[in-house]
Amino acid sequence: MRPVHRTVIATVVGIAAAIIVFLNAGPALAHGFSSTVYANITAGDEGHIRTKLGLEYDLLVVSAADYEDDDSLFEAGTAAFDARDPEGQAAALNGHAASVAKYVTERFSVTSRGEACKPTRVGDVTIAQQEGVPYADLLLDWTCPERADEHEVRSGLFPDGETYVKGTKTIVTYEIDGRSGSAALDAGSPSFSTAQAWYERFREFFVLGAEHLLTGIDHILFLLALIAGSRRLREIVLAATSFTLAHSVTFMLAALGLVNVPATVVEPVIALSIAVVAGWHLWGIWRRGDHATELETGGGGHFNLDRAGWIRLGVVFCFGLVHGLGFAGALGIDEAWSWTLLWSLLVFNVGIETVQLTIIAVVFPLLILLRHRAPKIGLWATGVISAGVSLMGLIWFVQRLSGS
Known part of the structure; x- marks a missing residue:
């Protein structure tokens, strides 16, 4: 086996192992390991x-x-x-x-x-x-x-x-x-x-935002579903941007007390978003059939989103709005408006985005490499990741609806 294949396969095994850890951990709420x-x-x-x-x-x-x-x-x-x-x-x-x-x-x-x-x-x-x-x-x-x-x-x-x-x-x-x-x-x-000093307070909120995404298993699984379902760099950039814009808007509005949606609504929808986005990729594999491997690897040329791609972006944006409510609910600030509060919220959000972009920068190139070097393995890898993530999302959705 060529060295690059061994490296790529080892990477996929590592990603799969991480997914298994997430699935075995699976709390009914996103932030059950800390308080x-x-x-x-x-x-x-x-x-x-x-x-x-x-x-x-x-x-x-x-x-x-x-x-x-x-x-x-x-x-x-x-x-x-x-x-x-x-x-x-x-x-x-x-x-x-x-x-x-x-x-x-x-x-x-x-x-x-x-x-x-x-x-x-x-x-x-x-x-x-x-x-x-x-x-x-x-x-x-x-x-x-x-x-x-x-x-x-x-x-x-x-x-x-x-x-x-x-x-x-x-x-x-x-x-x-x-x-x-x-x-x-x-x-x-x-x-x-x-x-x-103001910079000490902002540093704390940056770290808090970064840690919040890292410990929010459902948000990470949603991000992995986006990565697995994106075939080209532009596709994941557009999806991540759509998600970021959406959750930033509702995060700020909710944290400032301008929007208030109960967690009993937000948490089940977040779980459902995981299942839908991951399931979208599985549906795409089934729909493309024998051409799935070819489309996964790309082949150069100018890339344009088709109708399904734009619909996917719209779905991601809508679910991003709900994830922003989840971020704000976890922060739980109940304070009158001030510029200090606004900057603290912005820095918290920057911490979230920094971790999100880091995960994309690490995982997506590895999947691209796998898809080019071993197309069939790449297709199976993203399919397995999406299936596991979708299943976990459905489990959480049922748990959160039932209040268990």
């Missing part, structure tokens, strides 16, 4: 600030119960979770308020010029939905030194060491100390100051 905490910080009376924390309900129950060795919280909390009973979920947390508050305040803190602010719990915990997942909303007031003009927020909620999730992000929006903006915290960058 996101939402923190909104506003000014109160002099010397006081208020934080509204949104924490994933089931994680809060198991983490607080484990931290305080509170078996009754675990039993009541998990029973309410299994019953999908928001009132029961709130009652379980409020009935064990001391355990919940101690867990949270040990891992989330506010300081002012090195001096710790003292937390006070405000009101009962309430239950809301975020990306179709129950979240517990907890209000805390913090008493800080008088005339404090700079605050530092630190979050270590749901750390990797608890083993329940990995890579927890805390998305902070704030309007205090005469400043407003957003910040993204994780284990590598667990704190931020309201005096933080």
Whole structure:
């Protein structure tokens, strides 16, 4: 076997192995391997600030119960979770308020010029939905030194060491100390100051956007379906551009609060988009029959999209609009308009696009090489990838419709 063939086949095997990992992982929601905490910080009376924390309900129950060795919280909390009973979920947390508050305040803190602010719990915990997942909303007031003009927020909620999730992000929006903006915290960058430089905040959002696409398995599978179904460079460039324009529009509109579509609608449609785009390529292989290999390899000449190609672009654009809503839902910023917020959102989106273009730049040339060197293997490779991706999309679609 020629060296180039061995290299190409090894590449295809590697891609197939990655697909298998994705398929075996397959969560019902796109972002089930990590969690996101939402923190909104506003000014109160002099010397006081208020934080509204949104924490994933089931994680809060198991983490607080484990931290305080509170078996009754675990039993009541998990029973309410299994019953999908928001009132029961709130009652379980409020009935064990001391355990919940101690867990949270040990891992989330506010300081002012090195001096710790003292937390006070405000009101009962309430239950809301975020990306179709129950979240517990907890209000805390913090008493800080008088005339404090700079605050530092630190979050270590749901750390990797608890083993329940990995890579927890805390998305902070704030309007205090005469400043407003957003910040993204994780284990590598667990704190931020309201005096933080603008470029530090933007760097965090760029990394957050990049990591979000990398950990969003359904978005990656959609991208792989686009790559597998594109036969020439211009085709994948047009498809990727269509997808980017569409999801950028709805991402910005939703993140700024101008569009609001529930996750119960967005998540099933995202899953369906994966199945449709991957299935489109399988249908094309079946329709072309004996000419499929020839068309896959190309043969030079001027390339123009046919009617099916333009329809495919339209479908990709429409599904891109829905994926943008998914990106915005995961970011979860609830903040009044500001230029700082706008730039943070743009940088987050640039992080997404950077990873998307990197995946295309790595995977598409390898598939092109395979199609030219071994046309039949190339056809089988893209067919297998598309079949696996389409099947996974259908599985997720059924799961998300049923709420499982």
